[in-house]
Amino acid sequence: xxxxxxxxxxxxxxxxxxxxxxxxxxxxxxxxxxxxxxxxxxxxxxxxxxxxxxxxxxxxxxxxxxxxxxxxxxxxxxxxxxxxxxxxxxxxxxxxxxxxxxxxxxxxxxxxxxxxxxxxxxxxxxxxxxxxxxxxxxxxxxxxxxxxxxxxxxxxxxxxxxxxxxxxxxxxxxxxxxxxxxxxxxxxxxxxxxxxxxxxxxxxxxxxxxxxxxxxxxxxxxxxxxxxxxxxxxxxxxxxxxxxxxxxxxxxxxxxxxxxxxxxxxxxxxxxxxxxxxxxxxxxxxxxxxxxxxxxxxxxxxxxxxxxxxxxxxxxxxxxxxxxxxxxxxxxxxxxxxxxxxxxxxxxxxxxxxxxxxxxxxxxxxxxxxxxxxxxxxxxxxxxxxxxxxxxxxxxxxxxxxxxxxxxxxxxxxxxxxxxxxxxxxxxxxxxxxxxxxxxxxxxxxxxxxxxxxxxxxxxxxxx
Numbered sequence: 001x002x003x004x005x006x007x008x009x010x011x012x013x014x015x016x017x018x019x020x021x022x023x024x025x026x027x028x029x030x031x032x033x034x035x036x037x038x039x040x041x042x043x044x045x046x047x048x049x050x051x052x053x054x055x056x057x058x059x060x061x062x063x064x065x066x067x068x069x070x071x072x073x074x075x076x077x078x079x080x081x082x083x084x085x086x087x088x089x090x091x092x093x094x095x096x097x098x099x100x101x102x103x104x105x106x107x108x109x110x111x112x113x114x115x116x117x118x119x120x121x122x123x124x125x126x127x128x129x130x131x132x133x134x135x136x137x138x139x140x141x142x143x144x145x146x147x148x149x150x151x152x153x154x155x156x157x158x159x160x161x162x163x164x165x166x167x168x169x170x171x172x173x174x175x176x177x178x179x180x181x182x183x184x185x186x187x188x189x190x191x192x193x194x195x196x197x198x199x200x201x202x203x204x205x206x207x208x209x210x211x212x213x214x215x216x217x218x219x220x221x222x223x224x225x226x227x228x229x230x231x232x233x234x235x236x237x238x239x240x241x242x243x244x245x246x247x248x249x250x251x252x253x254x255x256x257x258x259x260x261x262x263x264x265x266x267x268x269x270x271x272x273x274x275x276x277x278x279x280x281x282x283x284x285x286x287x288x289x290x291x292x293x294x295x296x297x298x299x300x301x302x303x304x305x306x307x308x309x310x311x312x313x314x315x316x317x318x319x320x321x322x323x324x325x326x327x328x329x330x331x332x333x334x335x336x337x338x339x340x341x342x343x344x345x346x347x348x349x350x351x352x353x354x355x356x357x358x359x360x361x362x363x364x365x366x367x368x369x370x371x372x373x374x375x376x377x378x379x380x381x382x383x384x385x386x387x388x389x390x391x392x393x394x395x396x397x398x399x400x401x402x403x404x405x406x407x408x409x410x411x412x413x414x415x416x417x418x419x420x421x422x423x424x425x426x427x428x429x430x431x432x433x434x435x436x437x438x439x440x441x442x443x444x445x446x447x448x449x450x451x452x453x454x455x456x457x458x459x460x461x462x463x464x
Contacts, residue, residue: 002146005042007138011053012037013097015154020076031076034095040068040134049136050143054125055096072096099124103152111166114152121147160186171210181207200236225250226262241265256280295433297343305434313340313408314457315439318425320361321452322417332417334359334367334410336427340437342404349396349406350432351376351383357394357410358428361421363449369394369412388414420449 074095135143158166163174171182202214220237250267258270269280285303371385423444441455
């Protein structure tokens, strides 16, 4: 109720039960319905009044006596017409009362939704207007409102899992699930049983007096100094990458003159280590080819493993003849003669890592023969290599002209060679720690494409 001067307002929202005939209680005439009723007395005749209430807004006009009488009921279905299921089981969705209001303060007695002995504030308005406000003639500008409702009566049916603690329930957490410290029958579960407190930053959660108590925090340390370790209460452990170039030290034996820094969440030696040989790219003389020892025979800053020319050979003669006819495709031949010098730090020439010889000419010939250690015989002063049923032969020997001086003679027969040939001819002898000894002859005859090309050093060669 609300009174302003000589104007009084009565607001009713209710769930009511009655009998359809309205005169005599007869079996089968029972009905239930919801009702909204607004009555204003002492209003200005013909005045327009706006009434805001928990279930909506009404714009009403006073009659000639200054009275507003508004009633809205949901449809009434007698039990005798549709049976109890239809009369009492059908939702009152056509009506506007619902969900039902509940008292906030003072707190209602157990089992009730309101306190019939006192005015009370309420909650539950589907419109978010837990008040009664009237605007119109005779009311202050902006209207008059109240948040006090009386009496609010109603009893909750005791239902386990509705979130209200009813008689016979030790707990009611709003569900009928086991394992959350309040059982499916709304009884406290034993202390110490596992549960989930909903916090991803606790572990070993257990029940205690109906409450899930979080255990110790998880260990979010991933052991990577290039991630920032934290715990998100919803997502759990988070290991986000530190900003690139953050200083770090992963303790790995990568050799580098630059400091370690974080790169995309990983502690990386300065410039990275592309080939994984534990020498960082910035210092590696072969950054894309693994060469842990960083050997560089010719000292040009490019390691033997990726340097196409580590040392030279004095190529004395090169003779190449392609296959003579289609019927005899494998009768091509290559003859190579020359010398090379082994440096003091290299030691004697050896077949321990195998030996390969690559031959190229000016028209695209690119032929390689390789001998594994098992295909070579070392007498101490001479190494003889054989393969291809003896057709592919290479001989390397020490020369008497001085220490480290070697001669070579390579004869490759029954080789499948096609196409015209033309100088210059380049020979690459690879051995040892990926050492490439390379020499080229430009003086070749004929000077035009031919079936055979022969190249000689301008100065007579000791092995010619």
